[in-house]
Amino acid sequence: MADGQHRTGRHEPDHTAVRVALWRALHVQADAPPHVFDDEIGLKLADPGQDWRERGDMTMPGVSGVRASIVARARFIEDLVAERVDAGVAQYVILGAGLDTFAQRRPELASRLGVFEVDQPGTQSWKRQRLAELGYDVPSWLTLVPVDFESGDSWWERLTAAAFDPRKPAVVASTGVSMYVTHEANTATLRQVAALAPGSVFATTFLLPLDMLDPGQRQVQESSMRGAAASGTPFISLYSPDEMRQAALEAGFTKVVHITPDDLAARYFADRHDGLRPPRAEQFLVAEV
Numbered sequence: 001m002a003d004g005q006h007r008t009g010r011h012e013p014d015h016t017a018v019r020v021a022l023w024r025a026l027h028v029q030a031d032a033p034p035h036v037f038d039d040e041i042g043l044k045l046a047d048p049g050q051d052w053r054e055r056g057d058m059t060m061p062g063v064s065g066v067r068a069s070i071v072a073r074a075r076f077i078e079d080l081v082a083e084r085v086d087a088g089v090a091q092y093v094i095l096g097a098g099l100d101t102f103a104q105r106r107p108e109l110a111s112r113l114g115v116f117e118v119d120q121p122g123t124q125s126w127k128r129q130r131l132a133e134l135g136y137d138v139p140s141w142l143t144l145v146p147v148d149f150e151s152g153d154s155w156w157e158r159l160t161a162a163a164f165d166p167r168k169p170a171v172v173a174s175t176g177v178s179m180y181v182t183h184e185a186n187t188a189t190l191r192q193v194a195a196l197a198p199g200s201v202f203a204t205t206f207l208l209p210l211d212m213l214d215p216g217q218r219q220v221q222e223s224s225m226r227g228a229a230a231s232g233t234p235f236i237s238l239y240s241p242d243e244m245r246q247a248a249l250e251a252g253f254t255k256v257v258h259i260t261p262d263d264l265a266a267r268y269f270a271d272r273h274d275g276l277r278p279p280r281a282e283q284f285l286v287a288e289v
Contacts, residue, residue, distance in 0.1 A: 012122055012123070012126055013045075013046065013098070013099060013123050013126050013127065014098060014119075014120065014122075014123050015231060016098070016176070016228075016231075016233060017098030017099050017119075017123060018046045018048065018099065019057050020042075020070055020098060020099065020176065021039075021042030021043060021045065021046045021098070021099040021101075022042075022043060022046060022048060022052055022055070022057075022058060023058070023063075023066065023067045023070045023071075024037060024039040024040075024042055024043075024070055024071060024074065025039065025040045025042060025043035026053065026058055026067055027067050027068075027070075027071045028040055029053070030053075031064075031067070031274065031276055032272075032274055034271070034272075035071075036068075036071045036072060036075050036268045036269065037071035037072075037074045037075045037078075038105075039074070039101055039105060041101040041104050041105055041134075042099045042100075042101050044134055045099050045101070045127065045130045045131070045134070046099060047130070057227070060223065061219075061220065061223070062216075062217075062219075062220035062223070062279070064275075064276055065217075065220065065277070065278065065279040066220075066224075066279075067276075068269070068276050068277055068278040068279070069261070069278040069279065069281070069282045070176075072261075072264040072265075072268055072269070072278045073175050073176075073205055073264075073282070073284065074175075075268055076203070076259070076264060076267075076268075076284065077173045077175065077203055078102060078106065078109075080171060080201070080203055080286070081102075081109070081113075081171050081173075082109055084169075084171050084201060085109060085112050085113060087199070088169070088199070089113075089169045089170060089171055089199060089200075089201075090112070090113055090114060090168060090169075091113060091114045091116070091164060091165065091168055091169070091170035091171070092110075092113045092114070092115050092116070092170065092171045092172075092173070093116045093118065093159065093164065093170055093171070093172045093173070094115070094116070094117050094118065094173050095118050095155065095172065095173065095174040095177065095189070096118065096119055096174065096176075096177045097117035097118060097119045097144075098119060098123065099127065100117060102115065103115055103117075103139070103142045104131070104136050107139070110141065110142070111139065111141050113141060114141055114143070114163070114164070114165075115141060115142045115143070116143050116145050116159060116162060116164055117142070117143070117144050117145060118145045118147055118155050118158070118159060119144075119145075119146065119147065120146070120147065120148065120149060121146035121147075121148055124144045124145075124146045125146075127144070128144060143162050143163065143164075145158050145159055145162045146158070156192050166195075166196055166197065167197055168197055169196065169197045169198065169199030169200045169201075169289075170196055170197070170200050170201075171200070171201050171203070172193050172196070172200065172201070172202045172203070173202075173203050173204070174189065174202070174203070174204040174205075175203070175204065175205045176205055177204075177205075178204060178205065178206045178207070178237055178239070179206065179207045179235040179236065179237055179238060180228075180233055180234075180235065180236060180237075181236060181237060182236055182237060183237050186237055186247070187247060187251065190202070190247055190248055190251035190253070190287070191251045191252065193251075193287075193289070194248075194251045194252035194253050194287070194289060195252065195289075196289050197289065198289055199288075199289065200288070200289040201286060201287065201288050201289070202248075202253070202285075202286070202287045202288075202289075203284065203285070203286050203287075204284070204285050204287075205282050205283065205284055205285075206237075206238070206239045206244050206282070206283055206285060207221070207235065207238050207239070207281055207282055207283075208238060208239070208240065208241075208280065208281055208282075208283060209238045209239070209240060210222065210238070212240060212280075213280060213281060214280070217279050217280055217281055220279070220281070221281050241258045241260075241283055241285075244258070244283070244285050245258055245285065248285060248287040251287075252289075253287035253288060253289060254288060254289065255287070255288040256285065256286070256287045256288075257285070257286045257287075258283065258284070258285060259283070259284035259285070259286060260280075260283060260284075261277070261278040261279060261280050261282065261283065263284075264278050264284070265277045265278060
């Protein structure tokens with residue numbers, strides 16, 4: 001999920017989803033090229049006002065590393081989608097889509113897929129309205145799937161009711177979400193995706209336990225955890241790479257690959273001279289059916 005699953009008011013965007021959109025835009029505006037990921041449409045959707053770059057979550061200590069993680073994971077997911085589309089996959093599910101703008105930025109790729117954005121009803125109603133206000137339509141290949149997680153809605157039931165075909169392979173992405181939900185919920189999601197058609201792939205991020213971080217990064221993560229708790233979305237589930245990999249294998253995936261921030265840095269940040277790179281806190285898991 002792209003950080004859009006959490007509590008939200010009626011017809012309002014989730015605060016976490018807005019932060020992610022602003023960090024993506026800040027990368028373009030504040031970091032030197034080449035840019036890992038170019039997304040300012042999310043900034044237009046969020047419409048945060050002229051002073052948004054002065055917000056505390058845009059200026060807090062360690063924010064450049066957070067920003068690097070956000071753009072690296074977004075780029076990695078979309079590179080994975082492009083790769084799988086070329087291999088014949090025709091469905092892409094974004095769990096907790098938030099202010100994701102793949103459909104608006106990359107219609108030449110997205111239109112080759114059935115794209116399903118899963119999120120809270122309030123965030124999706126607001127997003128649909130903002131897209132219309134900005135002149136973006138919702139094309140036939142893009143489906144917004146509202147799921148009221150807080151009332152116990154099943155994202156799987158809502159997804160299949162929205163014409164997703166579990167008999168056909170899919171890319172399912174869940175970024176920036178696993179820490180907000182219980183281990184049981186994460187396990188249930190792994191099992192559900194592992195039951196998809198062969199050729200499907202699940203890409204998810206997870207956060208390391210504090211004792212696996214160096215002191216500087218631990219301080220940044222503790223600050224993030226305090227902020228998350230204060231906003232009503234505390235971090236619940238942290239995983240070591242071995243724990244996450246074992247959970248995916250036990251769920252039924254046939255191949256599980258752990259992608260580290262160093263892997264992402266080598267792929268996307270190698271030629272940078274400004275020190276921008278993703279910190280160790282957030283890791284990636286790519287699991288294949």
